[in-house]
Amino acid sequence: MTTQITPLRPSPSASGVTAKFFRGLGDPTRIRVLQLLSEGELTVGELVDQTGTLQGRLSSHLACLRWCGFVTTRREGRLVYYRIADERVLGLLASADEFIAEHGVSVDLCRVIDGED
Amino acid sequence: MTTQITPLRPSPSASGVTAKFFRGLGDPTRIRVLQLLSEGELTVGELVDQTGTLQGRLSSHLACLRWCGFVTTRREGRLVYYRIADERVLGLLASADEFIAEHGVSVDLCRVIDGED
């Protein structure tokens, strides 16, 4: 499968998928999960403990991350281990953090987009 | 001003701002604007024409992009020119497009996050 060069073109459907991709990263719980997994594989239970999220909720978020290709899983009996599927996402998170190091106060105070946590 | 190294840490407030940052990129119109501006400076009117967005709406989106540090402006009489403020965002868009080249179909079909355009 050849890697296709995607030009930075304002095609409506392309910008729609791109926007959707970023919305996938636009939830604090999902970000937290990816940050935790950047350090190593974890089970759902461990992720529940470490994020302080309700189990049912977290599984929904994990389903989203899995479906979209951000994470992958393996099962060991009752335990399901999650890990990062595509290292590119960590690069993206690192780039975002760089931007935020400089503009984070403004981003935090943006009135168009709400939310603290 | 020293550049501060931001560790990939699951601090709730850090993940909140990071998520908010990505939500800023989570709108197709805002993505389209950044894509158009990647090729050069444009006025609001030109952006209105090229995105096919209502003027009032677009100005709201531009306000968000400006406030968060994605774009910057200069005024020439009645005309306001917008341009990319931080090239890192273009890198982010390019990375996202790479990811989408591989996972875009799944992202597009994600049921947790809706939206076509």
Place this chain on the structure above:
DNA sequence: CGTAACTATACGGCAAAGCGTATACTGGCC
């Protein structure tokens, strides 16, 4: 098989975010 641990999915409710539209504001020209 019954019970428990672990995880995934479903569902109704509510908050967030974008919408269309109207209006306010700024600059230019006669």
Place this chain on the structure above:
DNA sequence: GGCCAGTATACGCTTTGCCGTATAGTTACG
């Protein structure tokens, strides 16, 4: 100053997406 062009902001409405919670499904053990 009046009128127009260009842009920014405000507001109520609708849609989207996460919430808490319940339940379904899978695995393990006695």
